[in-house]
Amino acid sequence: RFAYVNGTYRPLRDAVVHVEDRGFQFADGVYEVWSVFDGRLADFEGHLTRLWRSLDELRIDRPMSPEALARVLKETVRRNRVREGLVYIQITRGTARRDHPFPAEGTPPSVVVTARTLPLAKGNAAAVKGVAVITQPDIRWGRCDIKTVGLLPNVLAKQAAKERGAAEAWMVDEMGLVTEGSSTNAWIVDEHGKLRTRDTQSNILRGITRAAVLEMAAKEGIELEERAFSVDEARRAREAFYTSASGFVMPAVSIDGVKIGDGKPGPVATRLRTLYLERAR
Ligand code: PDD
Numbered sequence: 001r002f003a004y005v006n007g008t009y010r011p012l013r014d015a016v017v018h019v020e021d022r023g024f025q026f027a028d029g030v031y032e033v034w035s036v037f038d039g040r041l042a043d044f045e046g047h048l049t050r051l052w053r054s055l056d057e058l059r060i061d062r063p064m065s066p067e068a069l070a071r072v073l074k075e076t077v078r079r080n081r082v083r084e085g086l087v088y089i090q091i092t093r094g095t096a097r098r099d100h101p102f103p104a105e106g107t108p109p110s111v112v113v114t115a116r117t118l119p120l121a122k123g124n125a126a127a128v129k130g131v132a133v134i135t136q137p138d139i140r141w142g143r144c145d146i147k148t149v150g151l152l153p154n155v156l157a158k159q160a161a162k163e164r165g166a167a168e169a170w171m172v173d174e175m176g177l178v179t180e181g182s183s184t185n186a187w188i189v190d191e192h193g194k195l196r197t198r199d200t201q202s203n204i205l206r207g208i209t210r211a212a213v214l215e216m217a218a219k220e221g222i223e224l225e226e227r228a229f230s231v232d233e234a235r236r237a238r239e240a241f242y243t244s245a246s247g248f249v250m251p252a253v254s255i256d257g258v259k260i261g262d263g264k265p266g267p268v269a270t271r272l273r274t275l276y277l278e279r280a281r
Contacts, residue, residue: 002079004072004113009079012114018095021110022103027150029092029110030054033245035120035280036077036085042245042280044070046208051089054147055109059102060093063109076113085118086246090149120248127273130253130265131167133240135231136160138171138179144203157182168242168252170234177228179203184242184250185210188229189268191236195224202228209243209276216275222268231255239266241273248280249273 003015023029032051034041041047048066055062063069073087092110096103136157141150157169161182168181178186179198185207187197195217200206217224234240240252240260249272251265 001114001116002076004076004111006108006111009075015112015114017092017110017112020098021092021095023090023092023110023149025098026093026100027148027152028058028060029090029149030058030060030147031088031090031149032147034073034087035245035248036082036087036115037120037280039077039083041073041077041087043208043212046211047245050147050206050208051091055091057143057146058093058148060091061109063091063111072111072113076115080115080117082115082117084120085116087113087115089113092149118246120246126167127248127250127265130251130263132165132254132257133168133170133181133242133252134161134164134166134256135172135178136169136182138173140171140203142203144179144205145200147205154182167250170231170242170255172231175228176230176232178231178234179228180205180207181242181244184244184247186234187213187241187243187269188234188237189239189266190229190233191238193223193238195222195268196227196229196233197224198228199226207243209245209248212276212279213243213249213272216272216279217268220271220275235260237261239269241265241269248276 001012002009005015032047090112094107094109140153161169170186171179180186235258238261242250251269253263
């Protein structure tokens with residue numbers, strides 16, 4: 001496998017960044033993840049636009065033009081011979097002697113790109129059966145709309161899920177409302193049959209898959225509302241699922257051990273998953 005590191009492609013074992021990289025020392029950086037189908041990056045523009053926005057919000061210099069970056073991403077996919085899998089990019093504020101304020105102007109950002117083959121279709125096994133989710137308090141900061149590499153609360157939440165045999169942790173605010181998953185956006189089909197997901201003005205990531213699913217659901221004539229739901233509403237829901245670039249639409253069949261609906265993936269989640277995969281291909 002090969003990685004792109006600050007201008008060159010290297011074998012993964014030699015692909016290293018400096019110990020004083022600000023991503024390493026301060027989590028002072030951002031990232032994006034694309035899925036790859038038939039060698040093509042799904043929702044290419046959407047993720048690229050969000051990456052620029054994340055950089056701008058944190059005042060990290062754009063390392064190159066969108067066209068140049070697109071070439072790097074595609075070349076990394078090609079060199080790793082990925083037909084189906086994931087591409088990861090991380091851009092940090094660069095390398096400088098450890099000091100909290102931004103480094104001197106002109107310090108180049110660090111750019112790392114990796115790609116790996118992952119049989120995404122295999123995720124189907126989980127999607128057919130449905131997965132378990134647990135809930136965790138949302139202990140993150142106030143700018144979850146920025147896709148930063150500062151993911152410690154997400155890591156702790158996902159680990160808690162893993163230790164309890166669940167695939168994802170849904171984070172819950174102080175009002176008892178679900179914000180989002182540790183690496184996914186959270187959805188239910190409520191007891192009245194309405195598709196619901198939290199609005200993006202309230203400290204969550206504006207998921208690219210979320211946006212695609214909203215668009216597809218509207219086209220399907222599914223009644224939907226961008227409004228937060230409580231853990232209680234999720235427990236009583238007909239269906240639950242979550243979305244991300246790496247898992248697409250994943251049906252959840254229990255929350256904290258409580259069965260959702262009949263304990264099987266529901267028709268809305270199943271339909272939206274099928275539509276998303278058709279669209280990505
Ligand atoms: N995670 N919410 C959070 C906190 C996320 O980290 C992600 C993505 C999403 C879904 O966004 P999108 O549909 O644009 O992938 C929601 C990526 C996949 C990750 O961390 O690996």
